[in-house]
Structure formats: C-alpha cells, structure tokens
Amino acid sequence: MTGSLTLLRRLVEMQQFDALQEACYSLPVISPAEQVLLGLAQAHLGQPEAARRALMLLDPVALEVDVRVDLAAIHLFLGEFDAAQALLEATRTAAPDDPLLLARLAACYVEHQRGEEAISLYESSLRLQPAIAVYQQLLRLYLQRADLPQAEETLAAADLFWAGEREHWPVRLAALHDQQLRGLRLELWLARDDFARADAWLDSRHAELAEEDYCGLLTGYAQRLAERGRHAQGEDALRRGLRYYPDHPGLYQQQAELAELQGHLPQAISLLHRAIYLAGQQHNKTIPLRLKLASLATQGYPALARQMAEQAIEEAGALTPSPAMDAAQIGQWLAQAQVALAGADAQEQNYTEAEARYVEVLEAHPRLVLALQGLGQLYMQLGRIDEAVALFEQVLAVDLARGHAALINARRFPQDEETLIRLETLARRPSLSGPVQPGLLLQLAAAWEKRKDYTKAFTLANEANAASCALLSYDPVAHRQSSARIRHAFSRSLYEHRRGIGNDSTLPVFVLGMPRSGTTLVEQILAGHSQIHGAGELGVIPSTIARLERWERHTGSGRHYPDCVDDLSADVVAGITTSLLKELRETVPDNAPEIRHVVDKLPHNFENIGLIKLLFPNARIISVRRDPRDIAISNYFTDYAAKHGGMGFAYDLQWIGEQLADHNLMMHHWNQLFPGDILEVRYEDVVSDPEREARRMLDYVGVQWEPQVLDTAELDRPVKTASVWQVRQPIYQTARERWRRYADFLTPLIAGTNGKIVHEPVEMVSLPVPGMQTDGIARYRQGKLDDAEMLFKRLLHHVPEHATAHFMVGLIYVRKGHLADGIEHMEKGHQACPWNGNWRRDLAQAYDLAGQPEKAQRLRGRHVGTNDRVVSAMDIDKADALPLGYSIRTSATRVF
Numbered sequence: 001m002t003g004s005l006t007l008l009r010r011l012v013e014m015q016q017f018d019a020l021q022e023a024c025y026s027l028p029v030i031s032p033a034e035q036v037l038l039g040l041a042q043a044h045l046g047q048p049e050a051a052r053r054a055l056m057l058l059d060p061v062a063l064e065v066d067v068r069v070d071l072a073a074i075h076l077f078l079g080e081f082d083a084a085q086a087l088l089e090a091t092r093t094a095a096p097d098d099p100l101l102l103a104r105l106a107a108c109y110v111e112h113q114r115g116e117e118a119i120s121l122y123e124s125s126l127r128l129q130p131a132i133a134v135y136q137q138l139l140r141l142y143l144q145r146a147d148l149p150q151a152e153e154t155l156a157a158a159d160l161f162w163a164g165e166r167e168h169w170p171v172r173l174a175a176l177h178d179q180q181l182r183g184l185r186l187e188l189w190l191a192r193d194d195f196a197r198a199d200a201w202l203d204s205r206h207a208e209l210a211e212e213d214y215c216g217l218l219t220g221y222a223q224r225l226a227e228r229g230r231h232a233q234g235e236d237a238l239r240r241g242l243r244y245y246p247d248h249p250g251l252y253q254q255q256a257e258l259a260e261l262q263g264h265l266p267q268a269i270s271l272l273h274r275a276i277y278l279a280g281q282q283h284n285k286t287i288p289l290r291l292k293l294a295s296l297a298t299q300g301y302p303a304l305a306r307q308m309a310e311q312a313i314e315e316a317g318a319l320t321p322s323p324a325m326d327a328a329q330i331g332q333w334l335a336q337a338q339v340a341l342a343g344a345d346a347q348e349q350n351y352t353e354a355e356a357r358y359v360e361v362l363e364a365h366p367r368l369v370l371a372l373q374g375l376g377q378l379y380m381q382l383g384r385i386d387e388a389v390a391l392f393e394q395v396l397a398v399d400l401a402r403g404h405a406a407l408i409n410a411r412r413f414p415q416d417e418e419t420l421i422r423l424e425t426l427a428r429r430p431s432l433s434g435p436v437q438p439g440l441l442l443q444l445a446a447a448w449e450k451r452k453d454y455t456k457a458f459t460l461a462n463e464a465n466a467a468s469c470a471l472l473s474y475d476p477v478a479h480r481q482s483s484a485r486i487r488h489a490f491s492r493s494l495y496e497h498r499r500g501i502g503n504d505s506t507l508p509v510f511v512l513g514m515p516r517s518g519t520t521l522v523e524q525i526l527a528g529h530s531q532i533h534g535a536g537e538l539g540v541i542p543s544t545i546a547r548l549e550r551w552e553r554h555t556g557s558g559r560h561y562p563d564c565v566d567d568l569s570a571d572v573v574a575g576i577t578t579s580l581l582k583e584l585r586e587t588v589p590d591n592a593p594e595i596r597h598v599v600d601k602l603p604h605n606f607e608n609i610g611l612i613k614l615l616f617p618n619a620r621i622i623s624v625r626r627d628p629r630d631i632a633i634s635n636y637f638t639d640y641a642a643k644h645g646g647m648g649f650a651y652d653l654q655w656i657g658e659q660l661a662d663h664n665l666m667m668h669h670w671n672q673l674f675p676g677d678i679l680e681v682r683y684e685d686v687v688s689d690p691e692r693e694a695r696r697m698l699d700y701v702g703v704q705w706e707p708q709v710l711d712t713a714e715l716d717r718p719v720k721t722a723s724v725w726q727v728r729q730p731i732y733q734t735a736r737e738r739w740r741r742y743a744d745f746l747t748p749l750i751a752g753t754n755g756k757i758v759h760e761p762v763e764m765v766s767l768p769v770p771g772m773q774t775d776g777i778a779r780y781r782q783g784k785l786d787d788a789e790m791l792f793k794r795l796l797h798h799v800p801e802h803a804t805a806h807f808m809v810g811l812i813y814v815r816k817g818h819l820a821d822g823i824e825h826m827e828k829g830h831q832a833c834p835w836n837g838n839w840r841r842d843l844a845q846a847y848d849l850a851g852q853p854e855k856a857q858r859l860r861g862r863h864v865g866t867n868d869r870v871v872s873a874m875d876i877d878k879a880d881a882l883p884l885g886y887s888i889r890t891s892a893t894r895v896f
Contacts, residue, residue: 005066008037012070013131014170017044018323032058033067040070043077046328048367051078060087065095072104079398081111099129106137113425115141130161132177139184143191151188155181179213183220190224195233202237211245219254227430229470231258249275249282253289260296261433262471263648268296269304285319287312287333294340302347309340335361339370346378349587354378367398376406385410401426401440408443413450420447424460434471438464442639449637454741461637462745465651474648476655483607483662484759487669489562490610495673498770501570502617503577507584509597509701510541510612512605513624514663515647516634518683521712522624523601525686525694528709531596532701535587538600540580541608544615555773556803556832563764565611569771577615597701606663609670609678620701623667626683629739632656632749653745657752665757684736767798776808785812803832807839810846819850 004027011020017040024030024038039054051074060068068091075084085108088101095101106121122138125131135158142151158181166174182205189198202221206214218241222234238255245251256271272293279286294308316334321327338361345354358375361368376391389410396403404414404423414420427440441464449457509532511523527534545561552559559567568576584598597620605612612619635650649655671678679700686693694709739746776791789812795805807829813822826843833839840859847856 005033014173017041021045032063036067036070039074043074045326048078065091069101076104076107081108084108097128099125103134113422132162132165136180143187148191155184155188179216182217186221187224206244215241215245215248215250219250222254223432226432229434231262234258247278249279257432263473287315291336291340298343298347302344305340306344309337309344312337335365335368336370339374343374369395369399369402373406405440405443408447413447420444434467436467438467439639445637458742458745468651472648472651476658480662481759483666485762486562486607488762488764489565492673501573502615504618505581505616506618507581507598508616508619509599510605510619510621511599511601513603514631515603516631517624517626518686519601519603519624521686522622522681523599524712525709526599526697529703529706531594531703532599533588533595534599537602539602540583540600541605541612544576556829557799558801566767567770573615606666613674621678622697623678623680624683625680628660628753633739633742653748654752657749660753661757765798773804780808785815788812803829814846823850
C-alpha cells in the first residue's frame, strides 16, 4: 500500500471525509484506489449520485483486494447490502485474513439477520487488528443475544484498548467514541436490570463530564430505557438532568419525544417550544427542533406545522457552508422543511400545492424517504393508487421496513416468506417506541392473513397491540363512567327546558358508528350525490367540546363537559352554530354551488349526538351498524397512528367488547330521546343491496335519487381514514364474517361485550337557567352592580367554587367600598385561575387601595408556576382568544 493510500484510509477510519475529499481532489492524477476513496467521501458527504458514478466507472474484478473492500464500503453506506456482501464474499477467498474485510462483511451479515456469523467475523477481525468501532459492534451483538458475560469481557477489552488508542484520534471523534462506550456500559447494566447501579453511575458522572457530554449520556440512557418499555423511568432521568441543566434544549427535546409516544401531545408541543426558545437564546441552530415540531403538529395543528416549516426554511436559507456544516446538510434541512410544508398543505386540503412541493423536493432529492412517503400517502388519499405504489417501491429501495409497510398498506404484499421473516426481525428491533415496532407487526399480520395463516396473523396482531397498550393511558372504567355521565347530562328534561335554542339548518349530516363499522363506505355513497359534499372526519363537534372545556377552565367553574351544557344560552348556541356552519361551508369546493348538505363522518360522534341535537335539531344523523365481531377484528388489526386520540380501546379485545356494549347502550339512549330522528343502516345490508340502502339514505337526507352514488370507487375526493384503500374499490362483500377466521381467539371480546355494565352513581349540578355568568358580566359592564351581584351570588349558590363568580363578587364589593370582603372573594378566584393576567392586575390594584403595597408588588412580579411541566406562552392569558364569542376579561377601565 502506498504512503498516500495509507494516509487516505486513515482519514476514512477517523471519519474525516471533508479532508479526504479535499486530499483526493488535490491529487495530480487519481488512481482507481483513490477514485474509490473519493466516492466513499462523497457518499458520506451527501453526494450519493457522485458516489454511484464511482461505482459505475470501475470494474471490481480488475481492482486490488484493498480497493474492493473500500468499494464495498460505498455499497454499505448507500444501503446496498446485497451488493456489498457479494463483493466481499468474492474477495474473501483472496484475502481470508483481511481484518477490515471481515468487519465489513460482518456488517452485511448483521443487516441480513445472520448474527452468529457476524459475531464470528467481528471476533476474527479483532484478533487480527483491534479497532474501537469493531469492539462496539461486537458488544452490541452480544447484548442483543443476551450473552452478558461475553459482553462484560468485551467491554473490558474495549476500555483497555481505547485507553492506549484515544490520544491518536481527533478530539471530536474521541469524544464520540467515549460517549458510545459510556452508553454501552449503561446498556450492559440495563440488560442485567441493575437500574440502581446505572442511576448511581450516572449521578457520579455529573461532576466529571462537561454539560454536553453529560446531557448526551442522559438522553442516551432515556432512549435505552424507552427501548425496554420503561418510558416513565426515562422521563424521570431527564427530569433529574434538568435539575442540573435547566436550560439544555436536548433534554427538553427528548422529553417531548417520550411525551408524544405516550399521547401527551400538548405537553410535547410545549416542551419543543421551550427547547426552540432555549436553543435560540444560546445562538444554536433551531432547525432540527422546528422540523420535529412541524412533524408533531401536522395532524392536529397544521397552522403550527406551517409556521415551524416556514421558519426552518428561513433559518436554513440564511446558512452558508462551513467546516462544521457542509452544503449537503443545509440542503437536507431545506428539503425536509419543504416536505413539512407540503404536509401542512395536504392537511389543509391544499392538495395541488402539496403535490407540487413534494415533486419539487424529489427532483432535487430523488431518494428522500420523507418526500417519497409523503407524496405516496397524498396519492393514496386522492385515489391515485398506482402512482402511490410506484413511490413506495422507491422507498423500498432505500428503507426495507418503511417501504414494505407502505406497500402492505396499499395491499401490495411480499410474495415470499423470507421477506416476511426478515421484516419481523426488523419489527423486533428496539426503538424509542419500545422493544418492538407495533405498526410494522400489524402490517405483517395483514400479510400473513393474506397468506391464510390466521394463527400467525393473530399472534402478530396480539403482540403489536400488547406493545401499544404499554404506552396507552386509556382507562375502560373511566370511559364507561364518562358514557354514563353523557347519558345523564343529555336527559329529556334538558331539551324540555332549552326549547328553540338550536339552529334550524339542515346543512350538517353526521355519519357515525363504531370505528370500522362501514362509516366511510356510507359517506362515499352520500358524497356521490350532486347536492351532498363528503367532508371526511372534520371533528367539528369534538372541537366544540374542547372549546367548552377551555371556557370552563378559564372561568374556573370546576365543571366539565358534559355537565356544562346546561349553561349554554340561546346567544351562545347561536355563536357556536354560526361558527360551525361557516366551517362546514368552507369545506365545499368553490365550483359546487349546488351543495345543500355537508357530511361530517366522525365515527365517535355517536357519543355526541346529544350535543348535535341541541345545536342542530334538524341535522340528519345516520348510525352505521355492523356485526360486532367483524368490528372487533377490524379494529384489532388496524394500525391507528393516532392511537391516543380516542382509539385506545382498539388495542385490547376485552376493551373493544366493552366499548361495543357502551355504544349499544348509548344508541339506545339517543333513540329513546329522539325517536325516528336517527337513521340506522347495517353495513351488511349496504354491501348486499347497495341501491336499496342508498335510496333509504338519500330519502332520509331529503334529496332525489341519483344512480352515480353507487360508483363509490370512481368518486374524485380525498380520503384520509384507515379505509383509504378499501374505498377505492367497488363495493365488495369479502369483509363480511371475517371474524370466523379468528373465532378461537375471541373469548376476551365476548367477555367484554356480554359483561354487566356497571358504573358509579352520577352526581351532577344542574343550573336552573343558562347564562348567569355572561349575563352578570354584561350587567357589570353596564354599571348595574346590584343586578350583577345578584346573578353571581345565585351562580355561587349552585357552584360554590366558581372562580369567575367569586372574582366578580369581589370586584363588585371593592367597587362598593367593601375592600376586605372584596379582596377575600378575588383571592379565591385568582387562586383557582392563576393564569388570568387581568385578574392578577385587578387584585394587585385592590391591594393598593387597601394599603397593602407589598402584596400588590409580589403579585405583579409573580410568574405562573408549572412545576415540572413546561408550558408555552400560548397556554397563558388567552382570554381574548376564546372561540365562543365572548371574553372573561374583567379589568376595570377606571380606578375602583
């Protein structure tokens, strides 16, 4: 080997690819060996096409052994493991004792799940020539197969070798290997379930490690705990770290990821806001954090996702290449931000803009998985299945697991068992979500069902759902109690005492039922009519409920939905329904003036029929029913990406059975309250006689028959639900009695469905008339203090802890000169709602009037305490942003 090649290969070992590329470019004449090393540098520096050109220009047979080993490294980095393995195995006959060849071939075997052979190769490589990276890879394999004595021995050997080698490495890479060895030491203790020793060792490292190293160690520890399903323990470790370093963005980011996994989306968003703020204050790049927040917010908060993506684009656009950050990295960030923006476009139904943005990104980055998947999912929603499949096949070439998962979702199944077995191994690789990847296991369950191996399919579905349950906060007892409370709140007497307060519009049509009961098919039939627009799962009713909850929180009433519906006055209902009708009309395309009805197809609205009928007495409601056993199996085999958004029951057969029983009781209640107002449709009847059932539904909605409603597969509209593939097919009956394939496994379902429905007695405060609070505030603003005082005291009679009523009585007392009594009431209100800045100012002003300036000063300087929970500014002082048409601001416009 020439001196030049020795130096260049040392740069490869030290991962100094910028220097490697520069050194290769400076050569007067470049040999094939140097050309390969240049290609390796280009691959690592984000120039894959340039690297592939190096592969195409060279004939491996004509190359020396060392050069072929380097050529295989390019294949490895590009994810072309089969090509790398073939090249290395062919070369091994000529160089059976080449340590680098053996190590790289071992890496190929790891990718192909040939762990035992990989271990043997790594061991041989180390005997020939020790290398820290090989020690680390071998140690990981020992840990994977739970060979802890061998892992302990390997770690000791690695420590000894690294002690003599470390000084020869660049500082940055030496620190990286230090961190990896520390992480592997933690992993070894965790494999022994020796958490006490791991925690003690972590605490002892705080004094000797720099902040960045210590926080990196903590985030790695939290990752490893999560991989073992110990997410709460991981969160605790991160909180301990925040006690030492409360301004470290990485700790907040990791906390956000754990919160997201456990379904705490608002908390995750707030944590990321905090991380972004701190990174900005420290003049660090916020692009990765903004991209993470954009990804997190895309589904439920597309406006926030758009804002984060635009800010990431702006920040990345202002960057210039430097030794610490090359142009390829900047380009990747810009591409990822454009993908995030396209995702926000798609969520906001700007499909043309979303497609154009995805296509533009892929022109510059044709192998970017995020863009390929995003555009593929968009095409699936738009019914362009073949185009989606073509994109997913491109994903497959880059990422085996993601590609096959996407293809299976599009009903393109692997044809060989070897691929399924390989995918199953990938699904069992620990990740932040836990010891297995539930989504991939469920995709595999569908593939085995397609092969008619129903026992294997159910076993995989069972494992996937058990893993998901470990992260769920779903409580079937609480759900049953909540259902009882809804039935109690929406009683016959409520409607008798609130006659005439709803909106008479017939625009809304609600299609509802248990998830996977056939609601999407029913909506597709309706949406085929020229006067009916299918808007999908809008969620306008749950959003209204969330606003009511938020209103009660701001007022400090201590009440929640559904208790608070008795406080909805005619004016408030008018404001709500006007807003909802505007939302519904905005979903209608501009070129469809003939639309008379808009369908909101949210299955779980069956729990909200009482509120729907209060707001829109004339709304049409179609309840879809189906064999409960088919509903259960369909739910159990479905990967709900939003499992924390009300679908927690779907991961346990007994919970599904209990939810089915609750659904039946709920529908019985609504049918008694609104006899003849709700149309019941059976899925089995729809698929067996579509025209008859379609005529029934259209007649119920109040439109004339149109035969094209039966052409559901031809309907040109996006579909975002779990039924995205099914609705693109002609109406079929193959899903009927699917449960029979799994009849032997349904005992928990039957137990849940047939069990007695038991709940605690419901106690609920009932207000005699609605609007006492809003009327009282109106009287106060008009200067009618006595009338206002009477209304607020009447409200306190029914709800003694009502914060707004206390505060307003206090304001009135202060205005009347009764300072002591007034301050006492104001303090009660403020203690219940410390986030209300207006109340804080008013109370401080009352303290001044009472000659208590110290209290006033303390109050004016106080910040809202949140303990361990980090909240963003958007959670505080939002009184003027309430969506119900009125505000609880009460600051006086003049001195008391």
